[in-house]
Amino acid sequence: MQHSSxxxxxxxxEERLNSFSGIQHPxxxxxxxxxxxxxxxTGDRVLCFRCGGGVKDWQPEEDPWEEHAKHxxxxxxxxxxxxxxxINSIQLQDPPR
Amino acid sequence: xxPGRKRRDxxxxxxxxxxxxxxxxxxxxxxxxxxSELSNRTGSNIDCDKLERRFKALNFIVDVKTNLKYKQIRHxxxxxxxxxxxxxxxxxxxxxxxxxxxSHNRFPGAVHGVDxxxxxxxxxxxxxxxxxxxxxxxxxxxFFIQACGGGERDTGFEVSPDESRPSIGGTDDQTDAIPMxxxxxxxxxxxxxxARATLPTPSDILVSYSTFPGYVSWRDTQSGSWYVETLDxxxxxxxxxxxxxxxxxxxxxxxxxxxxxxxxxxxPGSFNFxxxxxxxxxxxQ
Numbered sequence: 001m002q003h004s005s006x007x008x009x010x011x012x013x014e015e016r017l018n019s020f021s022g023i024q025h026p027x028x029x030x031x032x033x034x035x036x037x038x039x040x041x042t043g044d045r046v047l048c049f050r051c052g053g054g055v056k057d058w059q060p061e062e063d064p065w066e067e068h069a070k071h072x073x074x075x076x077x078x079x080x081x082x083x084x085x086x087i088n089s090i091q092l093q094d095p096p097r
Numbered sequence: 098x099x100p101g102r103k104r105r106d107x108x109x110x111x112x113x114x115x116x117x118x119x120x121x122x123x124x125x126x127x128x129x130x131x132x133s134e135l136s137n138r139t140g141s142n143i144d145c146d147k148l149e150r151r152f153k154a155l156n157f158i159v160d161v162k163t164n165l166k167y168k169q170i171r172h173x174x175x176x177x178x179x180x181x182x183x184x185x186x187x188x189x190x191x192x193x194x195x196x197x198x199x200s201h202n203r204f205p206g207a208v209h210g211v212d213x214x215x216x217x218x219x220x221x222x223x224x225x226x227x228x229x230x231x232x233x234x235x236x237x238x239x240f241f242i243q244a245c246g247g248g249e250r251d252t253g254f255e256v257s258p259d260e261s262r263p264s265i266g267g268t269d270d271q272t273d274a275i276p277m278x279x280x281x282x283x284x285x286x287x288x289x290x291x292a293r294a295t296l297p298t299p300s301d302i303l304v305s306y307s308t309f310p311g312y313v314s315w316r317d318t319q320s321g322s323w324y325v326e327t328l329d330x331x332x333x334x335x336x337x338x339x340x341x342x343x344x345x346x347x348x349x350x351x352x353x354x355x356x357x358x359x360x361x362x363x364x365p366g367s368f369n370f371x372x373x374x375x376x377x378x379x380x381x382q
Contacts, residue, residue: 051202071298073368074205074310084309084364088349091369092342095109 010038010049026058035064036077051075066090110340110374111237111301112186118378119185119236121157122177123148126194126211128164133213135195143321144193144243147329155336155377157189167210174216174224182232187375188225189239193325196244198310203299204368206310208244218242218310222302236301237375239341243307243322245314299370305345306366307352315363324365327351332377340374342367 010016019038020029026044037046037055045056053072068078069090079087106112125145129135145161152159162173174190182188192208197215199207204222207215218240227234307324308314316322331347339347345367353364 048202051200053202072202073366074200074202076200076205079309084366085353087309088346088364088367091367092346092349094342095371095373 008049010047016049026060027062027064032064035068036075036081037064037068048072048075048077050077108373110376111371113237113376113378115184115186116156117158117185118156119158119182119187119189120177120180121152121159121189121191122173123152123159123161123191124165124170124173124193124208125161125163126165126192126209129195129209129211130213133209133211135209135211135213138193138195138316139318140316140321141193141243143319144316144325147321147325148191148193148241151329151332152189152191154380155332156380157187164211166212167214167216170208170210170216171220174221178224178230180232182230182236185236187237187239188230188233189241190221190225191241191243192221193243193322196242196310196314203370204304206242206244206306208242218304218306222299222304226302227300233301237371237373238302239375240302240304241328242304243314243316243325245308301372302370303341303375304368305348306368308363309366313363323352323355323363324348327355336377336379340376342369342371342374345369 010019013033016033016036016038017029019041020032023029023039023041025032025039029039032038032046036048036050038049039046040054043056044058045054047054048068051072051074053068053075055067055071058067065078065082065086068075069082069087072078073087073091123145125141127138127141129137145163149159149161162169165173177188177190195209195215197207197209199205199215199217199219201217201219204218207217208221209215222238222240223229225233225238305328307322314322314324320326327348331344331351335344335347345365349365349367353362355363
């Protein structure tokens with residue numbers, strides 16, 4: 001029964017999006033929220049609602065999904081949303097990482 | 098050796114010219130105890146023989162251990178981590194067993210002992226990280242895992258929290274963890290300043306899974322597993338010219354193509370925290 005399982009905080013896109021209100025962030029908040037990230041409220045630090053993986057020190061040209069796949073390839077949300085081939089392609093691209 | 102290949106440690110490539118190159122531990126679990134409710138892994142000896150030959154040809158000191166229980170797996174990994182690797186350039190661990198789904202944001206999955214309980218991959222990698230094995234700091238640590246990530250049989254077998262919690266270093270395989278201040282991933286801290294993520298980034302570790310944890314991995318009882326067969330052949334044909342990441346791309350592609358022809362699909366997974374290219378040093382045959 002899905003109804004009886006405890007709700008995961010920041011599971012919904014809207015919740016994650018709202019976490020960025022009042023936060024200055026170098027990356028568009030919608031892209032971050034789509035990639036599973038929500039703001040911790042501290043600087044540009046974000047966390048994934050599913051795997052708990054955090055990323056900070058964002059550069060404007062960076063892609064949230066790419067960073068998610070680079071640092072937290074085991075995330076099940078990432079796998080479900082982007083698929084295995086995507087994760088492998090990020091993981092096996094040339095160094096430096 | 099192709100001319101111009103960099104053998105020394107450089108910004109681009111790991112030094113890989115130690116002779117021998119390093120240790121290679123192969124754990125080959127074939128016969129499972131009845132209480133484990135896991136089937137015997139016919140065909141795994143074929144995989145094991147292939148990889149033993151292959152890594153000897155790549156100048157590794159290969160040590161094969163067969164039918165290890167949960168505690169014995171941990172004992173072997175611990176013994177490997179306590180060896181002095183100062184004279185070597187690399188370390189390889191190969192696990193051939195049944196697997197189970199365990200969530201972790203870097204290295205998910207777990208590998209069963211023949212008695213049943215499974216060792217989380219995150220723990221397996223932790224044994225050789227910079228903190229627990231200083232003589233491998235900055236050197237590539239490679240893990241090849243042929244295991245069913247679940248699906249073939251993933252019902253009714255849970256590792257108890259006590260058993261899944263590593264005693265060294267500690268890992269956090271809970272999906273609700275807040276790792277911001279955690280140093281539990283604890284890898285070599287030398288490049289922490291470069292770390293983008295808020296967890297210390299694992300350094301110099303690569304895990305190649307036969308399949309993404311949670312998916313089925315196929316083994317032919319006559320010819321061995323799809324993944325090992327492909328990995329062995331790609332290493333044989335390309336190790337003299339290509340780096341490991343490139344070869345793993347080939348392996349992933351071939352296994353997925355192979356499986357696309359049949360009813361069942363399989364896609365190996367590469368979880369790569371190496372900082373440089375890695376070129377093996379095949380021995381002249």
